[in-house]
Amino acid sequence: MSTTGRIKILVVDRTRMGFLKEGQELYLDRLSHYTKVEWIEIRPMKHKKGLGVDKILKQEASLLKRRIRPSDYVIALDSGGRAYSSERFAFHLQKLLEQGRTVLFLVGGPLGIEKRLLGQAHETISLSPLTFTHEWSRVLLLEQIYRAFTIIRGENYHK
Numbered sequence: 001m002s003t004t005g006r007i008k009i010l011v012v013d014r015t016r017m018g019f020l021k022e023g024q025e026l027y028l029d030r031l032s033h034y035t036k037v038e039w040i041e042i043r044p045m046k047h048k049k050g051l052g053v054d055k056i057l058k059q060e061a062s063l064l065k066r067r068i069r070p071s072d073y074v075i076a077l078d079s080g081g082r083a084y085s086s087e088r089f090a091f092h093l094q095k096l097l098e099q100g101r102t103v104l105f106l107v108g109g110p111l112g113i114e115k116r117l118l119g120q121a122h123e124t125i126s127l128s129p130l131t132f133t134h135e136w137s138r139v140l141l142l143e144q145i146y147r148a149f150t151i152i153r154g155e156n157y158h159k
Contacts, residue, residue: 005097012109027142061114081124090148
């Protein structure tokens with residue numbers, strides 16, 4: 001897969017669970033052999049008394065938007081998003097990268113992503129109909145991006 005684009009992954013909060021952090025680092029390292037991946041962590045808003053979920057999401061969305069460039073192709077992760085097979089996701093990602101796009105994945109924190117920001121994304125995808133924590137979602141996303149590269153290159157990882 002010859003790509004001119006790159007990948008950015010914008011996440012709310014850091015990965016705390018050690019084994020998930022190891023998985024995250026494993027796939028970031030594997031991906032570095034295929035493309036440049038920029039991993040950006042945004043500090044989550046503190047849950048203060050009187051600060052509702054909507055306000056927290058709005059503040060986090062504001063922090064996320066500061067890191068999104070107009071030229072980025074934004075794919076937000078949300079349970080209500082489009083479900084891809086691994087093969088279709090691979091070819092979709094390939095097409096975007098071959099166009100020279102920076103593909104930016106948005107992964108929300110424990111509360112998700114503000115609805116308005118979801119609506120501004122170019123597309124919204126779901127990794128599964130099951131519910132995962134935001135930390136698990138990061139590792140699943142990284143694994144699927146890695147799998148996409150192996151599918152396109154015809155490598156043995158994907159079965």
